[in-house]
Amino acid sequence: MSEKKKQSEDELLEKVTSTEYKYGFTTDIESDTIPKGLSEEVVRIISSKKNEPEWMLEYRLNAYKTWLEMEEPNWANVNYEKPNYQDVIYYSAPKQKPVLDSLDDLDPEMKKTFDKLGISLEEQKKLANVAVDIVMDSVSVATSFKETLSEKGIIFCSISDAIQEHPELVKKYLGSVVPTRDNFFSALNSAVFSDGSFCYIPKGVKCPMELSTYFRINEAGTGQFERTLLIADEGSQVSYLEGCTAPMRDENQLHAAVVELVAMDDADIKYSTVQNWYPGNDEGVGGVFNFVTKRGICYKNAKISWTQVETGSAVTWKYPSCILKGDNSIGEFFSVAVTNNFQQADTGTKMIHLGKNTKSTIIAKGICAGKSNGNYRGLVRISKGAANSRNFSQCDSLLMGDKCGSHTFPYIEVKNNSSKIEHEATTSKIGEDQLFYCNQRGIGTEEAIALIVNGYCKDVLNQLPMEFAVEAQKLLEISLEGSVG
């Protein structure tokens, strides 16, 4: 490599690390916060602040006790200083929690925040035909389209409301897919979850619109512990969107969400995520710790499809999974994971084949730039009874520059001989030749990278609903500004 070229490459890499997080601002909304630290007392306070019934408090206390006995996992290929769990604030709610007749009644400060993010609620309401349940910090402050949905018998509300209004459903399904004891973070979440979304689609109902929640971490030092529970009853269909951006912070913010999906016989759930939490600055300081447990269970002929575009967080630990319990059920996982600067990601999926003729597809695309570290970790388990089941996995990595790293850890367990598994993996660099070719057509290097990356991610982006795909593309561009290989 010539000296001149080396120099220009270094300059570009330099530029990557100086690209600032574009959504870094904080909202000045008065918050109702409890002292930091975790104890039985704190769990009781959270439960009582939320006016919860006794069974819910029991559930939380039980989880807290379980958590105390567990240890934080170490097996992921990431390095970070373990959070001090006594230094985290476990509950924060905007003080003003108005009952909104319309979105116009929203706190002006909050509205400004959403405007900065380019998310106009009015526009969404009018144009996108999307019902939005916003989680700002821990409490839902606005729920819309409830009426349209309730006409069909669809329940879409905060999990807090669901605990009050639909206790029989929550009691039956909460923890049924991700048990409290599942892992360290699911136990923590079960003890202290502050809010999240709940959704129930009745038998045979096709949800008439995309359901969407925008999450946002907003209070300095507040751990965000959402809990999402989505139940699609027999023969129903739903597409759920989850998108996140968070303001810039210096200290690490802990985030340990749990998402549970239940797809009854013949049901179809599509769950899409765009994640853009603060990744830390160019020296690796700050950023969100994202330790998420997402899992769905499929009964007979049911289908669950996870799509995720992960660009944010300092450390990501996330494996959206499918338990293919019913015969002929289908699990899918489509993922784009971008790491830049000092970001670390260990993400992938688990496909557990239990029923006969079950099928799963995994398409994972990793993009690494800066000094980041991206890992795909996936498990395909085909049990003895899962005759004639099939899996196809494709794991690709795209590297930019020579300071990042990418690893693939596929685990495959097959216990019968009528099943078929295919696994493909590639690693490539954005080539100088590709860039020069684009440049020669008048396309600048930044734009060329965006184009090449979009092409690389196409199979995943195509899975996203239209408006989300556009947002995801924008996010990829912002995340990779200045990177070149």
Place this chain on the structure above:
Amino acid sequence: MLKVKNLKAGIEDSQILKGINLEVNAGEVHAIMGPNGSGKSTLASVIAGKEEYEVVEGNIDFEGDDLLELSPEERAQKGVFLSFQYPVEIPGISVSNFIKTSISEQRKATGMKPMTTKDLLKMMRDKMELLNIKNGYLSRNMNEGFSGGEKKRNEIFQMAMLEPKLSILDETDSGLDIDALRIVANGVNKLKNKNNATIVITHYQRLLDYIVPDFVHVLHNGRIIKSGGKELALELEEKGYDWITKEADKKWD
């Protein structure tokens, strides 16, 4: 339009171009011929601005601009087009999307309004007809799984869409069968007018049966050792390169 003066360039320590002088005016077709390794493709790459080549001396003037001061994309935006000898694959990006991006970036750079989708599609259809390109081509991914002939035709299609002032065709004939060659050459001829110019880089005279040059230059060991009219190409075809390269080697050694 293009004035190359005493151009010396190379990669790292090896000097490939050793003082090229070349002047190309609007409406002209120039052929650059020469044996393998003479520096033909290097000249094309240096004009287009490929970074790995270092220019040590000389200059390139393109319509009053010093090309060497411009980035590759700026040169393209000014109207310099290179048809690649080995076109590059861009997986997942369709031909139409790529060309749309290319055109809109070029228009943006020159302060023109973006083209409407309708106009763009119409233009694409017209140019496809011109180059005998079948339907379904636009939605294929850029050069992915293209045959050698398809790749070259795709280059000429982009040239037709971008309407450059100066087109440099780098070994466009290599890897083409006679039918594909004829189609590509026909396309180039149809796109030719009094305001644009073409530099055809080729090893063989064959292409020049279809694209008739006004001037022929022989490149050898980094220098243009002979220039002439189209008859020079025929002479080369007949006698090979030896008779002039030997003479030149004597002169420069």
